Each structure stands twice: as structure tokens, then as C-alpha cells.
Amino acid sequence: MRKSMRAALRRLSDAERSSGAIAIAARVAALTVWREPGTIALYANLPGEIATAALMEAAWAAGHRVLLPRVLGEGALEFAEHRVGAPLVPGAFDVPEPSVSAPIVDLAEADLILVPGLAFDRLGGRLGRGAGYYDRALAASDRARTRGSMVPNDRGRLHTIGLALERQIVDAVPVDAHDVPLDAVVTPRATYARGR
Numbered sequence: 001m002r003k004s005m006r007a008a009l010r011r012l013s014d015a016e017r018s019s020g021a022i023a024i025a026a027r028v029a030a031l032t033v034w035r036e037p038g039t040i041a042l043y044a045n046l047p048g049e050i051a052t053a054a055l056m057e058a059a060w061a062a063g064h065r066v067l068l069p070r071v072l073g074e075g076a077l078e079f080a081e082h083r084v085g086a087p088l089v090p091g092a093f094d095v096p097e098p099s100v101s102a103p104i105v106d107l108a109e110a111d112l113i114l115v116p117g118l119a120f121d122r123l124g125g126r127l128g129r130g131a132g133y134y135d136r137a138l139a140a141s142d143r144a145r146t147r148g149s150m151v152p153n154d155r156g157r158l159h160t161i162g163l164a165l166e167r168q169i170v171d172a173v174p175v176d177a178h179d180v181p182l183d184a185v186v187t188p189r190a191t192y193a194r195g196r
Helices: 002-010 014-029 053-061 133-147
Strands: 039-041 065-073 076-081 088-090 096-098 112-115 159-163 184-186 191-193
Touching: 014 053, 014 159, 014 184, 053 065, 065 096, 065 133, 076 096, 076 133, 112 133
Parallel strands: 039 065, 039 112, 112 159, 159 184
Antiparallel strands: 065 076, 088 096, 184 191
């Protein structure tokens, strides 16, 4: 599935990618969890992933604190605050990430995390690139909230949403025990909420 989805995404035109990212940004900005200032975790996109620059600008404009991931090592992410005008530096796999001077924020403090992926299903299944970075980060933040080891944000638990083009939606993503399902997947045309 990874191989076929990568090939399908390579065939997309720049116009398809751009219009899709704009439509997705509008759908995300209309979500209830976006309406009040909070903490939003995004990602700096790789080629083939939904572009997040417009979402980042919209998040700052709405008064949100923006977090971006930094790769710590084998399979581990930390999230750091990314402020308006702050430079991003090339990190692991040449993914732009906040500099080492950017303050680290526990992902469990976020209200919303927007997650990349290669394929998604309508039940919150997500097929990533295979290294498990996001699954580990999401599982750790859920455990932190469940243990009560941190004060929950005003809106309760973290909301996890995948960003995808319609062609990235499949009938079923293969899942393992360690895979963390998302709450929803947003595409240019629909929002697929798990359990609905």
C-alpha cells in the first residue's frame, strides 16, 4: 500500500496539491476545536504531504500557539513551539524543524494535532511512512493524560486529525496493536470522524 500510494501521489500536479491544501486548511479552520485560541501541533511537510504553511499562518492569526515536531532519534519525536518569523532548520530526513533553542512543549498540552500520512481510512486508520514516530508520540501523550500526570487543557483531551487528499482515502488501512487511530481525517471534500 505504501508503494502504490507513493506512486499515486507522485502523479499529482502542483495545482492539485495546492488546491487540495487550501481546501483542507479551510475545513480545519472551521472545526470547533480551532475556534478558540489554544495549542495546535502541525508538521512541516515533506514533498508529497499536504502543505501546512497556510494552516500555520491561519493558526497564528487565530491566536494559537503552534508546535512542530523535532526528531530526537530512532522513532522518537519531541514537539517545540514555533513562533512567527522564527527560522526552521533542516532536521532528520531534511524535514524542517524548530531550532534547538525553541522551547519544548509536552504534546499532551495540545488541543489539536494535525498528522501527515500516506493513506487513511474513514475509521481513523493511518498508514505512515513506517517508522512509527507519530504512533509513539500520540500513545505517549494519551498515557500522560490518562495518568493525570499533567493538567489537562481547557477542552479535555488531544484531538488527532489526519490531513489527506481524496485519493489517499482507502477502504481499510492495515493496523497493528501499536497503531493509534485518529479522531478524524480531513480531505478537501469531507471530514471523516471516527465512529460516525
